[in-house]
Amino acid sequence: MAGQHTLSETESAVRGRLGDLELDFEAMSVVSNLFRAANAVRNHLERTVLARSDLTWTAFVVLWVTWIWEPIETRQIAAEGGFSKATLSGVMTTLEKRGLITRERDTTDGRLVIVNLTPAGRKLMKRLFPEFNAQERQVTQHLGNREKQAAAQALREMIRGVEREDATQPPPPMRG
Amino acid sequence: MAGQHTLSETESAVRGRLGDLELDFEAMSVVSNLFRAANAVRNHLERTVLARSDLTWTAFVVLWVTWIWEPIETRQIAAEGGFSKATLSGVMTTLEKRGLITRERDTTDGRLVIVNLTPAGRKLMKRLFPEFNAQERQVTQHLGNREKQAAAQALREMIRGVEREDATQPPPPMRG
DNA sequence: CACTAATCGTTAGGGCCCAAATTATCGGAC
DNA sequence: GTCCGATAATTTGGGCCCTAACGATTAGTG
Numbered sequence: 001m002a003g004q005h006t007l008s009e010t011e012s013a014v015r016g017r018l019g020d021l022e023l024d025f026e027a028m029s030v031v032s033n034l035f036r037a038a039n040a041v042r043n044h045l046e047r048t049v050l051a052r053s054d055l056t057w058t059a060f061v062v063l064w065v066t067w068i069w070e071p072i073e074t075r076q077i078a079a080e081g082g083f084s085k086a087t088l089s090g091v092m093t094t095l096e097k098r099g100l101i102t103r104e105r106d107t108t109d110g111r112l113v114i115v116n117l118t119p120a121g122r123k124l125m126k127r128l129f130p131e132f133n134a135q136e137r138q139v140t141q142h143l144g145n146r147e148k149q150a151a152a153q154a155l156r157e158m159i160r161g162v163e164r165e166d167a168t169q170p171p172p173p174m175r176g
Numbered sequence: 177m178a179g180q181h182t183l184s185e186t187e188s189a190v191r192g193r194l195g196d197l198e199l200d201f202e203a204m205s206v207v208s209n210l211f212r213a214a215n216a217v218r219n220h221l222e223r224t225v226l227a228r229s230d231l232t233w234t235a236f237v238v239l240w241v242t243w244i245w246e247p248i249e250t251r252q253i254a255a256e257g258g259f260s261k262a263t264l265s266g267v268m269t270t271l272e273k274r275g276l277i278t279r280e281r282d283t284t285d286g287r288l289v290i291v292n293l294t295p296a297g298r299k300l301m302k303r304l305f306p307e308f309n310a311q312e313r314q315v316t317q318h319l320g321n322r323e324k325q326a327a328a329q330a331l332r333e334m335i336r337g338v339e340r341e342d343a344t345q346p347p348p349p350m351r352g
Numbered sequence: 353c354a355c356t357a358a359t360c361g362t363t364a365g366g367g368c369c370c371a372a373a374t375t376a377t378c379g380g381a382c
Numbered sequence: 383g384t385c386c387g388a389t390a391a392t393t394t395g396g397g398c399c400c401t402a403a404c405g406a407t408t409a410g411t412g
Contacts, residue, residue: 010244026328027309027312033327037210046400069189084369085392086369087368090367111390126193130194133199134200143206147326147333150323150330151331152209159213159216161315161319162314251360262361263399266362267399285360286408
């Protein structure tokens, strides 16, 4: 959101719209940069690594999670990847058609679906992940070791800040 | 990606797949947490603040950018919001139908489209942004002031790490 | 004046993404 | 055994999101 503009430019622009309400501009800056960074990194990795193998971001995440933890249940992939099971269903259908994963019903619990990579899927990941990780290193190249750990920690704190809040109460619908 | 599992659990699982290749697990952790955090925060804000006004994340970003910088050109909204002009076209059509923004061609340069909020759009943002910012504060509640600034800085460094890389990489399209 | 290249916004097509509804299964209580 | 509530995955419907192609406009060149 606040992109080429500095924080204080944006801050004074907002004050011009809202007056001197109690606003947390530091929080705004963190959240804003969080999304700029996530978008930028995602687009970069899609273009540099994933596009050559005709994979989307989410498809890669599904493959990665499955690669590491297979055999794995559908719901675990969704939780690990951070997207809904509905999204996962569609993506897995695509990956199954391309012969990269297999789906089979669990024999002891008929509700579950167990996911595995095919040999082709494993071969792809073995080639792809080192390339992917090399770009992850590029993306974080300007951070020192200490800074990387601090960043990872701060991001975890934000996840915690959200999950704690979500557990409390869902708001009543009110549109306008 | 690495969610309920610790970094060292994931690290040893990856080593089991790839052996002792040169991998940057710290970078992996930062990128992984970046996306978990972005997803979590986005979903949280959509549910707590945006859903009540029947707005998607991107629609809100478009309104916000326009609110702060109007009158503003289409391409600037896209750059500021971090998505493609194609995406923006669709979202703006939705917002225009709902009577929250207006589009008009620039009189001096017929290629440009100038975007403004309607009075209803401005009223909505004046109500919505304080709620949104309150949640931004919630999300960052576990970060100290110093930590917030460090986080925002680290995220900017990652954006820089990407943009620098993107500027060097793209193979020039040979035309003619 | 053409002619050409560059730029802007839109549209087309394919894929992701979510909530809600749906189908199927399981587990416990009777 | 039969209900009933909980759980798992999928489908549905609407919206976002990208790249590539397109039409319109502008700017630069001779």
